[in-house]
Amino acid sequence: MNISSPYVIISLVYNEGMKAMGQSTAEEKRENNVTGDENKSFKTTLKNGILSGLKTTWLLTKIIVPVYFFVTLLKYTPVLDWISSLFAPIMKIVGLPGEAAIVLVLGNIINLYAALGAVASLALTGKQITIIAIMLSFSHSLFMETAVAKKTGISATVVIIIRLSLAILSGIVLNLVL
């Protein structure tokens, strides 16, 4: 798997975020809001929109494809069965099969797109996918996002504890309710 992909995304998202920093308070924006200005930049906006869509698609291809290959190959080795039986007792608490542990791990250490690649290569029910979606929506890309959050001065431990507890809690409750 291309180890650089998550870092490409980290730097991309982060740089974009920092760019956004340079132009953003509400007051500033209202002041600069001249009508002529908007028309002039609309073409640029369209161009940037298409470029940004294509760039993101390329980035997600670089993540989803290797992950999908990885999990598909794993399915034909005993490894997936080992992982499955190893995690089955824990995953049962949130109503997921043992192999879904791979999805949660990939989502948390790499990002949501890696998790999507893994979900697509496993056979899961609608209920299971919804549980995974909710757990991952609370807790994903922990390395990258915690690094971003730390820039504001909030503690990394607090961030990670909050996110993991919400993920586990919501998984347990959803499994009981759905």
Place this chain on the structure above:
Amino acid sequence: MEFISILGEALKGSLESVFTIAKVVIPLMFIMEILKDLKVLDKLSDILRPGTKFLGISKNSSFPLMVGLTLGLAYGAGVIIKSAKEGDLSKKDLYLLMIFLVTCHSVIEDTLIFIAIGANGWLLLGIRIPLAIILTVIVSKHIDKYLKSSKGTL
């Protein structure tokens, strides 16, 4: 020979999933770019003003809140850092905003890509947003003593 058919299965399946996600992500990125450039978020952030009081944060927080909810954590954090430097946000605002945003950000993108793979989107939003609100409200009731006791670090 079997190995080749496994690779074929992986190639087909992976490209199909890329396609599924791309159908969502390309239009979405396009819309995000427009939101960013045409200052739409500025106007939209007024919607969140009443909500800020409920969360225990100042009215100035509505813009970073809107940016984080739609564009994502990195943008949200960027705006928060800038506003804090300019004195628009207090320490308490900053922490509460981040508590909310680390659990609930880029809700449009996340929800749509999960819907694309078969999850229930309404349930997803209906759980994620209320839980993030409850958490933030609970923290806002208790945060003052921590900010005093520990020199402003949380």
